[in-house]
Amino acid sequence: MIEVTDLYKEFKGIPVLKGVSTTFEKGVTNMIIGQSGSGKTVFLKCLVGLHVPDSGIICFDGRKQKELDIKEQRLLRQEIGMVFQGGALYDSLTVEENIMFPLKMFADQSFSERMDRVNFVLKRVNLENANKKFPAELSGGMQKRVSIARAIVMNPKYLFCDEPNSGLDPNTATVIDNLIKEITEEYQIITVINSHDMNSVMEIGEKIILLKDGVKEWEGSNKEIFITENEAVVNFVYSSNLFRKVREAYLKETK
């Protein structure tokens, strides 16, 4: 379990996170939603250790991030997989080399063992014939799948995804969503996803947190998001006519 308590972060005197507290459970797809500038990315970067919070506690299965020395932090990071918004694949490496990279750095395995693992994760993300391609030769959806494959190749305990659907068509976005959900359940990992995509939120968001101006405004599931009267949720999630109508229909049906 990841426990976040009273997380506070500011940049040049401007507070971005104002005391966010929450928990993330194993095997559950957790989603952070909110408008641009609400602090989602900063929150995620604090979790993975790319930003150091000004105050507050982040606890990974009993290990307080702030109290870990550099070596322990590095070990913790080896248990973290991250899917970046733009993929963040290494341009000069092939798909196979990109995925193999964490194994080369941290696993004491022979080349054939590493290759087996790479082929296994590539198969898992349905990308079996792209081993020798470079990231520039792949479509956006394929790059995201490679990024997911790289994130899970070390069998992480924690998976963080920053806008995994940005720039993807609806079909591909659904494929990526389902893939993340399947992986989360299959390997019982703690997954935290930053997203703007309401389809994803409704589809796979087992636990949803809405951030507004650096404050946690609402927390609930994708079922509860339909019935909540919270103004911030209603204004953000149902800002489009389509979603508003879907919600009204759902509420009418459940009454």
Place this chain on the structure above:
Amino acid sequence: MKYLKHVGKYFLMLRQVFKKPQKWSVFREMLFREIEDLGLKSLGIIAFISFFVGGVVAIQTALNVDSPFIPKYLIGFATMRSMILEFAPTFMSVILAGKVGSYISSSIGTMRVTEQIDALEVMGINSLNYLVLPKIIATMFFYPLLISLAMFLGIFGGYVAGTLTNLFSSDDYLYGIRLDFDPYYIQYALIKTVVFAFVIATIPAYHGYYVKGGSLEVGRASTQAVVWTSVVIILLNYFLTQMLLA
């Protein structure tokens, strides 16, 4: 004040760079890749420029020394001295600052803005050590070889220029380049080269690593990296010459 902040940040960066590599096999692989990218791929331009610079120095000297009281072998002597003492180590290092410096700065800068460096950090990798240390070792190991080649080709360029233009005889030139030769000059040039190689690897890496923004900022960082590397090379050249030759 701003410059002091940058100097401090640069030295803090170096502290992270000079840590033990996390995996020697990966470091070795990176090192060979950097030797190829930063060293071998610069061979052509260095050979081309040094050959022609040597030729031009010899021709210029020959054309400006037309007094019958000045012996012709001084052309070879002047070419050898200027190539070994200044043109090869300093001039070629400034050229390398442009070619290699912009490459280092833009490649690391692009990695920064496309979150590739963040990806390394999230994996628990010391990104500065992983990216910059192989570049430093590669340049400090390879550039002395490159500059030695530049010295030889520059002097050879002078010989070819003289032979083709008949401005001086090959015997005079060969006598001149051997006249009053002191091996310490080679040592002095190579010491300078090693220092410049360090500067060429680290200043552009600093500019690339701490870039913020997008492609425009990467371009700006690259330009700044080349300017500052050249400035530091010229300044260090002055101090090193004072220290080693005075």
